[in-house]
Amino acid sequence: MLVITTQDGSHTLFNETLNEFYHSDKGAIQESKHVFVKDGLNYFSQSPIRIFEVGFGTGLNALLTMLEAEKQNLSIYYETIELHPLVIETIKELNYTQQLGYEFCYGPYHTLHLVRWNEEHQINKHFSFKKINSSLLTYTPQPSCFELIYFDAFSPEQQPEMWTKEVFRKMFDALVRNGILVTYCSKVSVQQAMKEAGFTIDKLPGAPGKREMLRAHKK
């Protein structure tokens, strides 16, 4: 797996099979903060918050969410699904805790990768964590369970099977009423699939380099 430095100085990975970056090359941390923390997590003014993430990958979204939980004194349950876990040697190459100025989180960040799959772990008093080693295409998250979904699959061009009405229907069912799903992608066919699954859609300004992103609501 190739480690690349994006324009904000933070690393991302390049998947050579899919010819796809794990994050925006304009800035990995910048994008994750914008799409998932600012327009996802910070949409809520009360905790506890239950989050389901599609694509654990480098764990950057999980790390930023854990840090935000501590900063805002939130209580978060974070469940994430990943079909192709990265090896710890790759994770150790990534500069996220250093770029964020949180070197002391180097250990906790690695802990997210090292804990056992498919069981819940209390990482600290704000952050409870479970990672599921499975494909989203065959896994059904618990219905009416989550306030927030981070939908961070590879792009619809490379993985169209992840962006279908059937997958979004599963996401819709996993949310509580008034729950939301956020994603970096704003493609018209994706909006259509979300609407057919029952979502109401807000288009929001995207992270630098992207005109728009989507926040989908279960009303």
Ligand SMILES: C[S@@+](CC[C@H](N)C(=O)[O-])C[C@H]1O[C@@H](n2cnc3c(N)ncnc32)[C@H](O)[C@@H]1O
């Ligand atoms: C855009 S990357 C995720 C980035 C990740 N959130 C991060 O912060 O590094 C997409 C992730 O989805 C995973 N993935 C691909 N197909 C999947 C599937 N069918 N089910 C679950 N995860 C899948 C990939 O292995 C990859 O880690």
